[in-house]
Amino acid sequence: MTARIGVVTFPGSLDDRDARRAVQYAGAQPVELWHDETSLHGVDAVVLPGGFSYGDYLRCGAIARFAPVMGQIVQAASRGLPVLGICNGFQILCEAHLLPGALARNGGLRFITRDVTIRIENDTSPWTRQYRAGQDIRVVLKSGEGAYMADPQTLARIEANGQVLARYASGNPNGSQRDIAGVVSEDGNVAGLMPHPEHAIDELTGPSADGLGFFASVLQAVAIP
Amino acid sequence: MSHDVVATARNASPAQDSVTAAAATPDRAQPFAALGLTADEYGRIAGLLGRRPTDAELAIYSVMWSEHCSYKSSRKHLRQFADKAPATDVLLAGIGQNAGVVDVGQGYAVTFKIESHNHPSYVEPFQGAATGVGGIVRDILAMGARPVAVMDALRFGPADAPDTRRVLPGVVGGISFYGNCLGLPNIGGELAFDPCYAGNPLVNALCVGVLRHEDLKLAAATGPGNQVILLGSRTGPDGIGGASVLASASFGGTGEGAKRPSVQVGDPFMEKLLIECCLELYQAGLVVGIQDLGAAGVACATTELAAGGGTGMRVRLDSIPLRDASLGPAEILMSESQERMMAIVEPRHVAAFLGICAKWEVPATVIGEVTDTGRLEMTWHGQQVVDIPPGSAANSGPVYDRPARRPAGQDALIAAGPARLPFPGTGAELRADLLLLLGSPDACDKTPVTEQYDHYVRGDTVLAMPHDAGLLRIDAQTGLGVALATDGNGRYCQLDPYAGTQLALAEAYRNVAVTGARPLAVTNCLNFGSPEDPAVMWQFTEAVRGLADGCLQLGLPVTGGNVSFYNQTGGTPIQPTPVVGVLGVHDDVRRRVGSGFTVADASIVLLGETRAEFGGSLWAWLRHRHLGGRPPAVDLEAERALARLLATAAERGLIRTAHDVSDGGLAVALAECCLSGGTGCVVQPPADPASFLFSESAARAVVTLTVAAAPELLRACEEAAVPAAVIGTTGGALLEVTGLFSVPLAELAEVYRAPLGDLVG
Numbered sequence: 001m002t003a004r005i006g007v008v009t010f011p012g013s014l015d016d017r018d019a020r021r022a023v024q025y026a027g028a029q030p031v032e033l034w035h036d037e038t039s040l041h042g043v044d045a046v047v048l049p050g051g052f053s054y055g056d057y058l059r060c061g062a063i064a065r066f067a068p069v070m071g072q073i074v075q076a077a078s079r080g081l082p083v084l085g086i087c088n089g090f091q092i093l094c095e096a097h098l099l100p101g102a103l104a105r106n107g108g109l110r111f112i113t114r115d116v117t118i119r120i121e122n123d124t125s126p127w128t129r130q131y132r133a134g135q136d137i138r139v140v141l142k143s144g145e146g147a148y149m150a151d152p153q154t155l156a157r158i159e160a161n162g163q164v165l166a167r168y169a170s171g172n173p174n175g176s177q178r179d180i181a182g183v184v185s186e187d188g189n190v191a192g193l194m195p196h197p198e199h200a201i202d203e204l205t206g207p208s209a210d211g212l213g214f215f216a217s218v219l220q221a222v223a224i225p
Numbered sequence: 226m227s228h229d230v231v232a233t234a235r236n237a238s239p240a241q242d243s244v245t246a247a248a249a250t251p252d253r254a255q256p257f258a259a260l261g262l263t264a265d266e267y268g269r270i271a272g273l274l275g276r277r278p279t280d281a282e283l284a285i286y287s288v289m290w291s292e293h294c295s296y297k298s299s300r301k302h303l304r305q306f307a308d309k310a311p312a313t314d315v316l317l318a319g320i321g322q323n324a325g326v327v328d329v330g331q332g333y334a335v336t337f338k339i340e341s342h343n344h345p346s347y348v349e350p351f352q353g354a355a356t357g358v359g360g361i362v363r364d365i366l367a368m369g370a371r372p373v374a375v376m377d378a379l380r381f382g383p384a385d386a387p388d389t390r391r392v393l394p395g396v397v398g399g400i401s402f403y404g405n406c407l408g409l410p411n412i413g414g415e416l417a418f419d420p421c422y423a424g425n426p427l428v429n430a431l432c433v434g435v436l437r438h439e440d441l442k443l444a445a446a447t448g449p450g451n452q453v454i455l456l457g458s459r460t461g462p463d464g465i466g467g468a469s470v471l472a473s474a475s476f477g478g479t480g481e482g483a484k485r486p487s488v489q490v491g492d493p494f495m496e497k498l499l500i501e502c503c504l505e506l507y508q509a510g511l512v513v514g515i516q517d518l519g520a521a522g523v524a525c526a527t528t529e530l531a532a533g534g535g536t537g538m539r540v541r542l543d544s545i546p547l548r549d550a551s552l553g554p555a556e557i558l559m560s561e562s563q564e565r566m567m568a569i570v571e572p573r574h575v576a577a578f579l580g581i582c583a584k585w586e587v588p589a590t591v592i593g594e595v596t597d598t599g600r601l602e603m604t605w606h607g608q609q610v611v612d613i614p615p616g617s618a619a620n621s622g623p624v625y626d627r628p629a630r631r632p633a634g635q636d637a638l639i640a641a642g643p644a645r646l647p648f649p650g651t652g653a654e655l656r657a658d659l660l661l662l663l664g665s666p667d668a669c670d671k672t673p674v675t676e677q678y679d680h681y682v683r684g685d686t687v688l689a690m691p692h693d694a695g696l697l698r699i700d701a702q703t704g705l706g707v708a709l710a711t712d713g714n715g716r717y718c719q720l721d722p723y724a725g726t727q728l729a730l731a732e733a734y735r736n737v738a739v740t741g742a743r744p745l746a747v748t749n750c751l752n753f754g755s756p757e758d759p760a761v762m763w764q765f766t767e768a769v770r771g772l773a774d775g776c777l778q779l780g781l782p783v784t785g786g787n788v789s790f791y792n793q794t795g796g797t798p799i800q801p802t803p804v805v806g807v808l809g810v811h812d813d814v815r816r817r818v819g820s821g822f823t824v825a826d827a828s829i830v831l832l833g834e835t836r837a838e839f840g841g842s843l844w845a846w847l848r849h850r851h852l853g854g855r856p857p858a859v860d861l862e863a864e865r866a867l868a869r870l871l872a873t874a875a876e877r878g879l880i881r882t883a884h885d886v887s888d889g890g891l892a893v894a895l896a897e898c899c900l901s902g903g904t905g906c907v908v909q910p911p912a913d914p915a916s917f918l919f920s921e922s923a924a925r926a927v928v929t930l931t932v933a934a935a936p937e938l939l940r941a942c943e944e945a946a947v948p949a950a951v952i953g954t955t956g957g958a959l960l961e962v963t964g965l966f967s968v969p970l971a972e973l974a975e976v977y978r979a980p981l982g983d984l985v986g
Contacts, residue, residue: 011494011497011498011585011586012406012494012497012498014407014408014497014682015408015682017683017684018681018682018683018684021684050682051408052405052406052493052494052497054494055406055492055493055494055495055497056406056494057494110398110401110677110985111401111402111405111677111679112676112677113675113676113677113678113679113680113681114676140681142405142679142681142682144405196681198684199681199684204687204698204814204815205681205684205685205686205687205698206681206684
């Protein structure tokens with residue numbers, strides 16, 4: 001049976017189509033989830049895609065976290081459902097307190113679109129198990145508020161727990177603390193990543209196909225034996 | 226979302242002018258001049274109506290008969306695009322629609338258009354540019370298409386001018402903010418600088434959309450009894466008179482803050498919802514006709530829909546949801562509040578229509594109905610305030626045959642050619658000139674600007690900046706795609722607007738061809754000074770004639786376009802700046818050809834003929850501040866032969882890379898190839914190294930190929946009658962011109978990247 005992976009569309013989501021395509025490339029079945037649904041339709045994992053949910057009004061992700069579908073996702077995540085938030089999705093997961101820290105305005109104060117190299121640090125999460133720790137991959141960063149921030153105690157804790165998912169390895173593009181590009185929850189099933197793996201699944205349209213590993217990993221993680 | 230204050234306008238002030246009052250008070254003075262109408266035009270309106278217009282009617286005519294909406298000074302000349310149109314079967318909808326629609330095969334059609342937002346972007350750069358993007362996107366949406374990408378062509382004053390520091394970051398920020406938030410990849414455009422744009426920057430935005438043939442929508446209110454629905458943002462007091470007061474008059478140079486309220490404010494989040502909502506409405510078959518609200522707002526949408534359908538329309542102006550309850554009928558008609566559309570819907574579908582709008586949280590209101598009276602009638606709390614034939618406002622505006630006269634100084638300008646300029650001869654001089662050009666704001670790295678734009682979203686971008694054209698995949702199965710490029714060169718057009726416009730066309734055509742695509746159709750944005758200046762009018766007529774003749778010769782239909790007049794500061798017009806957009810079809814984007822040198826030991830071949838042509842060149846301008854003589858010779862047959870050859874070579878896999886040679890000549894082209902691909906090159910110069918490196922002869926491209934493929938390519942060139950010369954080899958970490966000079970790529974990169982980083986901040 002093919003794994004079914006939900007991709008949430010909030011008003012203002014933009015990379016939902018790209019995320020569904022990446023899920024498909026990896027061999028899974030994408031399931032469209034609408035923001036005001038109260039059921040996850042039994043999906044095996046969920047992706048919160050990039051974009052400007054609710055126009056990023058108030059603060060990135062601050063309104064989306066109250067969407068009806070998020071209530072379901074928070075509950076399912078506590079039971080171990082793999083959840084990946086990309087860019088705006090990462091911001092939403094931080095706002096929902098499923099992930100530690102927050103994303104602030106880029107150091108350069110401008111929106112930047114750039115091909116970046118990130119180094120995978122945690123290769124045990126359901127989203128990264130097909131990579132190996134220390135592996136460099138080429139993906140796309142495109143954001144205006146992508147600087148990862150947390151207080152010193154939180155930073156020390158996530159470093160000690162192995163919750164740093166990946167770091168920028170070709171210079172720090174946005175002022176993220178400790179070059180952090182992505183983090184995972186304590187349980188490891190919820191992941192947030194500022195750069196976009198779904199834009200790096202095909203060399204025709206992206207800088208590499210390195211990003212496909214995120215989707216292939218979760219497919220492996222949820223495989224029914 | 227309710228960031229708007231919901232205001233229910235119940236401003237039924239008894240002082241409102243009405244049709245009855247107008248008939249009873251024929252001599253009441255009206256402020257037609259302040260609204261941009263002449264006494265003649267005002268008299269004509271009274272003649273059409275058989276009485277003085279009401280205040281609301283005067284508002285409609287003032288915006289619909291403005292230069293911006295009526296094309297009154299250009300219409301006579303624009304007819305050439307139809308009169309000289311090549312025989313074509315690719316055009317599904319042409320000039321006069323919101324945007325032209327072109328058949329690209331496999332049941333797909335593409336619609337594209339470029340439009341100016343110059344004046345608002347000078348007054349308020351961020352919102353001016355942002356709403357320029359928003360407006361052109363709605364034009365594309367109104368055709369029934371999904372918008373899939375944007376581009377922009379920008380011109381600013383000198384990079385070191387104080388006002389450029391205000392205008393450029395604002396414009397780029399506005400485009401970035403609006404386009405990124407809409408989820409449309411920005412796949413290319415242009416950025417150039419000249420003192421003539423210091424008080425009048427150019428912001429031209431292009432959008433392209435894709436639809437199936439059967440999904441084409443037209444702006445026509447048909448079927449009496451059908452309902453008129455306004456959807457999107459509420460109407461506010463923003464942009465009132467933008468088309469007439471702002472876009473159809475010159476700037477005086479100071480005190481433009483007074484015009485600030487005429488600039489609209491954009492909400493890209495609402496536009497994103499509007500796009501998805503409209504596409505779902507189309508899919509459900511609930512839309513009879515649709516029109517976007519841009520310049521002239523409700524006045525334009527109602528008159529054009531009714532005129533387009535050959536029907537009448539009855540509208541209750543007091544039912545339009547407002548952000549400001551104090552607005553009266555005239556202001557509501559003229560408001561250019563953004564993110565609004567007007568749809569014609571059968572009564573039985575209204576409930577389903579409003580249901581889909583509710584799903585997307587897009588406000589939608591029935592404001593009237595289609596009638597068979599042939600009159601556009603509007604009421605305000607029961608009083609009739611408008612009763613006009615819609616075509617009289619939409620189609621029967623004044624047409625002017627403005628006097629055009631070749632400027633007195635034109636002969637002297639041409640006579641002062643570049644022949645007597647000191648040319649570089651030694652290796653050191655040539656090297657210094659290359660670095661001067663490459664380190665200029667015109668030729669330098671545009672990354673600090675373009676990296677503010679998302680070009681990845683939607684996952685179909687195959688090529689974007691810094692390649693010559695943007696290339697988008699349309700069909701993942703077959704690889705069908707479209708390429709788009711825009712070009713324009715004010716210096717060439719200053720010297721010879723006829724040839725200069727054809728050179729812009731030729732360059733855009735070539736830029737599309739180097740990707741391996743076949744050029745198919747043209748759009749244009751004609752940026753000029755005041756049409757009331759006979760010298761400007763001469764430039765304009767020459768440019769239009771050049772474009773129409775050029776398109777006929779290349780076999781490309783002009784699908785639509787936009788004219789922007791009054792681009793001047795005081796009495797000084799900008800250089801004539803027609804920006805030409807060319808759309809091409811790529812049969813299989815997997816065979817796309819990029820521009821950067823990525824592998825070593827490839828042969829470098831220069832296609833086309835190089836002559837000593839420096840009139841209007843970047844070298845003459847930057848090295849000597851010289852502008853004179855004639856621009857490079859136009860040879861459209863050579864362009865056509867080159868484009869065919871490039872398409873064949875891409876299809877047969879003969880070439881690895883291809884790059885257009887234009888501004889700054891071969892030297893700048895080679896430097897761009899080296900830097901974007903990260904590989905150096907060695908080239909052998911002929912006897913005249915200055916022309917070899919810096920001449921801007923047209924119909925040229927630089928390509929690379931494996932040594933093994935060289936004989937086959939050269940044979941193909943001979944068959945196609947395209948001059949070709951092997952000039953060198955890729956490889957190493959230098960750009961080397963044998964016997965003259967070399968520059969390490971690291972030094973090139975440093976010079977190339979310096980100028981804009983500082984400016985953009």
